[in-house]
Amino acid sequence: xxxxxxxxxxxxxxxxxxxxxxxxxxxxxxxxxxxxxxxxxxxxxxxxxxxxxxxxxxxxxxxxxxxxxxxxxxxxxxxxxxxxxxxxxxxxxxxxxxxxxxxxxxxxxxxxxxxxxxxxxxxxxxxxxxxxxxxxxxxxxxxxxxxxxxxxxxxxxxxxxxxxxxxxxxxxxxxxxxxxxxxxxxxxxxxxxxxxxxx
Amino acid sequence: xxxxxxxxxxxxxxxxxxxxxxxxxxxxxxxxxxxxxxxxxxxxxxxxxxxxxxxxxxxxxxxxxxxxxxxxxxxxxxxxxxxxxxxxxxxxxxxxxxxxxxxxxxxxxxxxxxxxxxxxxxxxxxxxxxxxxxxxxxxxxxxxxxxxxxxxxxxxxxxxxxxxxxxxxxxxxxxxxxxxxxxxxxxxxxxxxxxxxxx
Numbered sequence: 001x002x003x004x005x006x007x008x009x010x011x012x013x014x015x016x017x018x019x020x021x022x023x024x025x026x027x028x029x030x031x032x033x034x035x036x037x038x039x040x041x042x043x044x045x046x047x048x049x050x051x052x053x054x055x056x057x058x059x060x061x062x063x064x065x066x067x068x069x070x071x072x073x074x075x076x077x078x079x080x081x082x083x084x085x086x087x088x089x090x091x092x093x094x095x096x097x098x099x100x101x102x103x104x105x106x107x108x109x110x111x112x113x114x115x116x117x118x119x120x121x122x123x124x125x126x127x128x129x130x131x132x133x134x135x136x137x138x139x140x141x142x143x144x145x146x147x148x149x150x151x152x153x154x155x156x157x158x159x160x161x162x163x164x165x166x167x168x169x170x171x172x173x174x175x176x177x178x179x180x181x182x183x184x185x186x187x188x189x190x191x192x193x194x195x196x197x198x199x
Numbered sequence: 200x201x202x203x204x205x206x207x208x209x210x211x212x213x214x215x216x217x218x219x220x221x222x223x224x225x226x227x228x229x230x231x232x233x234x235x236x237x238x239x240x241x242x243x244x245x246x247x248x249x250x251x252x253x254x255x256x257x258x259x260x261x262x263x264x265x266x267x268x269x270x271x272x273x274x275x276x277x278x279x280x281x282x283x284x285x286x287x288x289x290x291x292x293x294x295x296x297x298x299x300x301x302x303x304x305x306x307x308x309x310x311x312x313x314x315x316x317x318x319x320x321x322x323x324x325x326x327x328x329x330x331x332x333x334x335x336x337x338x339x340x341x342x343x344x345x346x347x348x349x350x351x352x353x354x355x356x357x358x359x360x361x362x363x364x365x366x367x368x369x370x371x372x373x374x375x376x377x378x379x380x381x382x383x384x385x386x387x388x389x390x391x392x393x394x395x396x397x398x
Binding site: 044071072073075077080081084088089092093095096099100115116117119120121122123124126127128129130131132133134135136138139140142143144 | 329
């Protein structure tokens with residue numbers, strides 16, 4: 001398959017790219033600040049330009065989402081808006097604009113995360129964004145069939161424990177390679193409206 | 200208790216107001232377009248003005264949320280933004296601004312809805328908003344203790360079946376009086392971070 005991968009240069013995106021390439025797929029690697037396809041999907045106009053540039057694809061996979069971390073009382077309305085634009089609207093626009101552009105039985109695979117079910121302090125904007133995307137995935141799935149849409153919702157990565165482990169005391173981490181296989185499952189499988197929880 | 204109720208003139212708000220008043224509470228009824236306290240909480244500045252006007256309260260209850268309904272492919276980015284402002288940011292701001300203003304052991308009770316778990320066609324913005332608020336509630340709960348926060352997540356109201364029943368084929372409705380009791384449970388009980396699902 002020809003697969004458009006957003007956030008391809010990130011820690012997760014790199015693992016997903018490797019897993020999809022190993023399965024023989026052609027990966028079109030897009031990102032905000034590196035690679036050939038430099039587009040920031042927080043801006044709906046750039047999402048449109050990206051789709052125009054790559055032409056028809058069989059699947060769209062997102063490994064990109066940017067949210068601020070602060071205690072609720074230190075947040076400003078603008079911080080929640082930034083989380084909405086950076087992880088929710090950005091991924092919704094991939095779907096909304098993509099429905100008319102991807103293959104008739106193509107798929108969308110979005111990224112969320114464990115914080116919407118098991119929050120940590122300072123994670124209210126991240127949790128909000130993840131919960132929004134997961135509910136959107138369930139709702140969009142019943143409208144866009146036979147196109148499919150799923151979300152990948154991992155806990156902290158084993159490879160990120162040195163940096164983030166202190167925020168997840170006692171929480172079993174997940175290997176990036178295992179998260180990447182959830183993308184393979186979503187893209188090559190037949191499920192839709194599913195949240196693949198890796199935690 | 201002295202309870203600030205947002206959306207007090209709506210179908211749900213009216214039932215909540217009656218239930219809380221019957222329990223002996225003093226209800227301060229706020230709304231966008233009726234009553235003495237006319238404030239639109241979709242605007243964070245009006246939320247601030249509302250809190251300034253009412254002074255200290257023991258609990259804040261929301262029965263207000265405005266979202267657009269359209270198929271995914273007919274939505275515009277602005278429709279999802281409107282849902283975010285009208286149901287997500289509006290209720291988050293009630294909490295964020297309220298933490299420093301309500302009683303030390305006071306509570307927030309927000310409104311979500313069944314569509315984030317059991318969507319219907321055209322409900323992707325509503326689902327997104329409900330999922331966002333429910334995840335926010337779980338995340339905020341672990342930060343604001345001993346203050347508490349819960350969400351009420353009802354299915355279609357028995358009293359709304361004539362208008363909306365066709366969108367919920369085979370779905371058992373819930374009586375408004377029963378939904379109102381979930382507000383009582385949230386406000387007078389000791390739970391926090393709970394989503395009371397009435398469906």
